[in-house]
Amino acid sequence: MSNVEQTLSIIKPDAVERNLTEEIKIIFKKNNLQIKNHKKIHITKEEAAEFYKIHQSKPFYNDLCNYLSSGPIVVIILEGEDAVLKNRKIMGATDPNNAAENTIRKLYGISIDKNSVHGSDSLENAKKEIGFFFNN
Numbered sequence: 001m002s003n004v005e006q007t008l009s010i011i012k013p014d015a016v017e018r019n020l021t022e023e024i025k026i027i028f029k030k031n032n033l034q035i036k037n038h039k040k041i042h043i044t045k046e047e048a049a050e051f052y053k054i055h056q057s058k059p060f061y062n063d064l065c066n067y068l069s070s071g072p073i074v075v076i077i078l079e080g081e082d083a084v085l086k087n088r089k090i091m092g093a094t095d096p097n098n099a100a101e102n103t104i105r106k107l108y109g110i111s112i113d114k115n116s117v118h119g120s121d122s123l124e125n126a127k128k129e130i131g132f133f134f135n136n
Contacts, residue, residue, distance in 0.1 A: 002081060003081055003082050004079065004080065004081055004083070005079070005080070005081075005082060005083040005084055005123060005126070006036065006077055006078065006079045006083060006126060006127075006130060007077075007078050007079075007083040007084045007087050007119060007120045007123075007126040007130075008075065008076070008077060008078070008118075008119070008120045008126055008129040008130050008133065009028070009075075009076040009078050009087055009091075009117060009118065009119050009120075010068075010073050010074070010075050010076070010117065010118035010119075011024055011073060011074040011076070011116065011117055012067070012068065012073055012114070012115070012116055012117060012118060013067065013068070013070050013071035013072065013073060013114075014110055014114035014115075014116055015108055015116035015117065016040070016071060016072050016073060016074055017071055017072075018108070020108050020116065021040075021074050023108075024104055024108070024116070024117065025038075025076070027090060027104055028076075028078055028087075028090070031080075031086060031090050032080050032081065032086075033078040033079065033080040033083055033086060033087060033090075034078065034079045034080055035076055035077070035078060036077040036078070036079045037076070037077040037134060038074060038075065038076040038077070039074070039075060039133075040072050040073070040074050041072065041073060041074075041075060041133075042069075042071065042072045042073070043068065043069050043073065044069055045065055045066060045069040047069065048064070048065040048066075048068040048069040049065045050132075051068070051129070051132055052064050052065055052068070054125075060113075063113060064113075067113055067114070075133040075134070077130055077134060083126075084119075084120055084121075084122060084123050084126055087119040087120070088119050088121065089103075090103060090104060091103060091104050091105055091117050091119050092104060092105040092106050092109075093105065094112060094115060095109075095112045095115070096108075096109030096110070096111065096112070096115055104116055104117050105117065
């Protein structure tokens with residue numbers, strides 16, 4: 001039985017700045033994730049704060065918001081079988097040093113903060129995150 005889902009991916013400022021957008025998109029496509037929609041945007045610190053609200057009690061929250069709003073990002077709706085889980089596997093661990101070989105973060109991540117990509121962590125959050133960037 002097919003379990004086609006949509007998930008959100010964000011190519012973060014560090015990767016956009018290094019012109020890695022196309023390479024990352026190719027990785028998604030090679031892993032049978034279709035790009036349903038995408039756009040390059042620059043969000044404000046307030047928008048980043050709203051997007052990352054789930055993390056507001058964590059010590060890294062402020063840095064996260066400053067970072068996501070520090071330059072252009074590319075937001076992407078990915079679609080495919082088990083897209084949420086598949087995208088998380090392709091991204092690799094949050095810390096590039098702990099990420100598996102050939103994952104996006106192992107290949108392109110600079111640090112735990114500048115780890116090149118964000119991906120929704122659940123189907124519920126994927127719906128919220130897609131709505132945040134694409135329902136306007």
